[in-house]
Amino acid sequence: MTDSRRDTSVVAGPPEQVGPAPRRSSGRAWEWTLAALLLLPNLVLLVVFTYRPLLDNIRLSFTDWNISSPVANPVGFANYVEWFGRDDTRVVVRNTLVFTVATVGVSMALGLGLALLLDQKLKGRNLVRSVVFAPFVISGAAVGIAFQFVFDPQFGLVRDLLARVGASSPDFYQQPGWALFMVTVTYIWKNLGYTFVIYLAALQGRRADLDEAAEIDGATAWTRFRRVLMPQLRPTTFFLSITVLLSSVQVFDIINVMTRGGPQGNGTATLVYQVYQETFVNQRAGYGATVATIMFVILLAVTVVQVRFMDRGQKS
Secondary structure, rough: OOOOOOOOOOOOOOOOOOOOOOOHHHHHHHHHHHHHHHHEEEHHHHHHHHHHHHHHHHOOOOOOOOOOOOOOEOOOHEEEEEHHOOOOOHHHHHHHHHHHHHHHHHHHHHHHHHHHOOOOOOHHHHHHHHHHHHHHHOOHHHHHHHHHHHOOOOOOOOHHHHHOOOOOOOOOOOOOOHHHHHHHHHHHHHHHHHHHHHHHHHOOOOOOOHHHHHOOOOOOOHHEEEEHHHHHHHHHHHHHHHHHHHHHHHHHHHHHHHOOOOOOOOOOOOOOHHHHHHHHOOOOOHHHHHHHOOOOOOOOHHHHHHHHHHHHHOOO
């Protein structure tokens, strides 16, 4: 006899959802809208005050324009050909290279050394930290005027110190090499506080357990510095190498106050000073824009190389 009863049991399933389902897409859309609203003012400022002037500068580099004239005459690549063919170009590029390499390397090395020293528990270290950082917030023009008296070959501080050991002071204002040395030392003194503070912050945030482990293992002080400390400071060193490089290339006030690009024409003139000289003194804004564009391309290439180098260092 066949059982005609049917199985009326129902397989239990997920409970039915009551009410409308949450809209994740609307939440994401609100997040993107909020992010756009927060970023929009900064983007507008960047476009108006950075990218638009950059494009205008590139456009003007292909013209012959007197800054007081309403008309800019197109000349193609004539300004670039002139810049690469002029005799003073080699001097200006050499001055820029020497000044930048010296200021970046020396200020970072001295900043790290002072940070290591003042990271110790020393009496009066907070006062010394303030003294080291103070020149960074002083105007570059004021620093330049003060150091004119320091390097004055007749009655300056350097002359007095050299006279005590029986040496004569170089003529910093008449010899191009010594003049470039003078403005380089002045800028290093002014910028030292910046590298010092950044390195000091990085040292205070490093992992102390790694230093202790290396010391227990019998590592020497140099080994701990090279193998333990410097790898932890690599991001900070990379950051400083870019920021100090960019600021060094753009130094104008100290050079203008102390030497006005001289002596002997272009003894201390750098690329940024050449932009000023050609644009506002020689009234050749188109040629000045050409120099500024070349400087921008050089800085962009150097920054890209630094980023690539940093990426390879992190991967290795």
